[in-house]
Amino acid sequence: MKKRNKKEMILNGNMYNTLILLSIPIMINNLIQTLYNLADGIWVSKLGSVQFAATSFVWPVNFLFISIGFGLSIAGTSILSQLIGGDKYEDANRYAEQIVVISMLISIIFAAIGYLLSPYLIKIMGAKGDLAKYSNIYLRITFLDMPFMFLFFNFNSIMTAQGNTLIPTILSGISALLNAILDPIFIFTLDMGIAGAAIATLLSRVVLAIAGMIVLYKFETIIRPSFKEFKFEREKIFKIIDVALPSSIGQSGSALGFMVLNGFIASYGTSTMAAYGMVNRITSLVMQPASGIGAALTSIVGQNIGANQMDRVKEAFRKALVFTVTLGIIGCMFMLWKDKGIINFFMRSKDDLEVINQGIEYLRYSALFTPLMGVFSVLQGLFQGAGHTKYSMSMEIGRLWFVRLPMILIFKHFTNIGPTGIWISMSVSNLIVCIYGYLIYRKDTWQQRVVDMETTV
Template identity: 35%
Template structure:
């Protein structure tokens, strides 16, 4: 057995006691039978994976918060920019996941392998180009976002490392997406666990200069993250090339196919727009937040990191709905896909509503975990308490957007995001921040846009998402030798 095989077997044994909770795709059918159980088993590892993914950010936030307030404010500018860069290319991973899911649902293994192989090749190439462009524009973009003179050099140092490591960071997201499309959410979870563990160990050594390492500050946090992601990508690629767990990729099928690239982009571009809409909203909100002192920027950074943890169930279930929808559309079961989306929306509304109550009650101790600056804590408490009552609405919007993506209607999901962020959140945030509410007006904008987003997604879904889904021709997304363009019209 190879070193990789022994590593996977060792990690699997260590997780053996959780076998009753985590089940692989061979143990449930996404296209037949009960909905709740397969959605739960599909989503639970995604929650853990996303929690581990968020741990990267939280670990950096914690250690840099101990390092200096300026460093904490710097990652407040750095993280949204990372999100923006990744969002530009994330559409390809979404498209690849949808293609794989629909072909697997239609029992088209060869088409699924080709789609996965092409997605990996095109995504890594795109990430390399994006990283090089981003490296050259980092300082200017951060300056436009309003970073102060004390914060700008720190944020620039962080982002220069991150942009150069973009292929490693984005490549692992592609691995997660393709395995999810197949129905395997456990393997990415295990690989992510090892990567986060490595990052936990490296962070304080590189930030503070413990032992033989030099004190690198915020740049050390970036190096730890990139190195950890690079190792995770190597493991992920090895798993996919072996093909014994989840999706199988082949080197001979990775030569860029321009005709397939067009099909991939036709699905993925709207998904990139959706991600960019979210990222641009966060970045433009930073411009508004930057009108206030660095203590407000630091509190905003903490708040958005906390939200990224709280929203994990909604994000995970939405990804599960995306996979279930894709496989059921491929198998010709649109009614089952619709039932999965409705069930997910109800469930996440209740779960996130309960988490909102917890966040409201525990706002002060939650914020105090990341900083001992009393001013930052006070502002962070107001952020959490203003937004917490709207958490349930995030679950509704995410669930239905996941269903839109699973049918290939990525344009619909993108339109909803652009409306709630561009026409609701940003205008309200700017307008109210200019009143006596000051920064509290920005917090109110979060709550208002969450409620509007849920109403819009639900209404759009009810207007007839399934009317124009033609399952008689097989998967909505094209496969090998198939010239049918995926429909994104609504």
């Protein structure tokens, strides 16, 4: 009964209520993960600014590899939600089986490759000395959790497609709490330093993946892949790739862009790298409500497209924009009001006061454009829910490669404003990509279904 009620709400309920009820668990989940990242950063920052900079420096490398998992997860949510909206439950189960098997095979291969290539990737990015040393330690261990991360991505996409955003939130909360408990134990009590932070994350993600599978097979859900008579189905694999590939390219292109970006940032020194990493964690915290609304929009758009209710899809988009822009303005005002206090609170190590000064400057630039990140999240949720991930891909790649990185190069080589050029480029690129995304929305080419409801079996 509850499953039917959730679908009824998505297809026919009050849209503001639907957005709120679906997005709140996602917001809480994102908040939990961001708080964990902040807590993790605080613990690591106690070791020193170089160790903290290392965790930010290697993030794009890891993200490059897991971008395939993100793409498959987005494809899963889009395809499965449209099939659920069209009452194609058996076909949804068979698609889910294909997605899980493909993602697990890819994750195991990528974990092995990433572990072996870690020192070479760090060297290519330009890290030297202690930054390279700590980056390699941290990155190698984080690669080991990739299969468990992909497995939870699958679980999350299956649950989100049917409108169940609460259970993934509960499990993520338990995992984050475990991580917070393990962090100081491994980092300081066992004296493992930065390796301890990575090991704590690995163990918590193992628990998260196992818990997700237990829920999927022990509780009543609309989609439950069985694998009893599993075989690869070419038509379904091609459809999954068709939806997942643009998203994966967008995510990986974004990750590559951030790798290049990190190289530019590192060229200004460890202080700039540390300030960049800390402010990104802070703005991620402020942006969690808007990100939650964008993620909730994915299943709302998918199910309503599956049910051929395009007017309701557009209503959801408009009302999601109202939410995110309002929340972004509130976040902007708060960050500008308490900028110094925020940076001083989250950067616990005072061994480099330049980190504090640059962090305050970057936070002010980021605050001004916070509402635009909400618009970006809503546009991404719309295109991904519709299954037209080529548009979300173009937004991801275009923002970095065609706007942000060229602007940084111009500021670096033709001005003497230093790291300020990075902060300006980060902010302005968000404005330009939102304008581009809205122009795509106005063209209406994203409205076609990605799954043919008449021919799926």
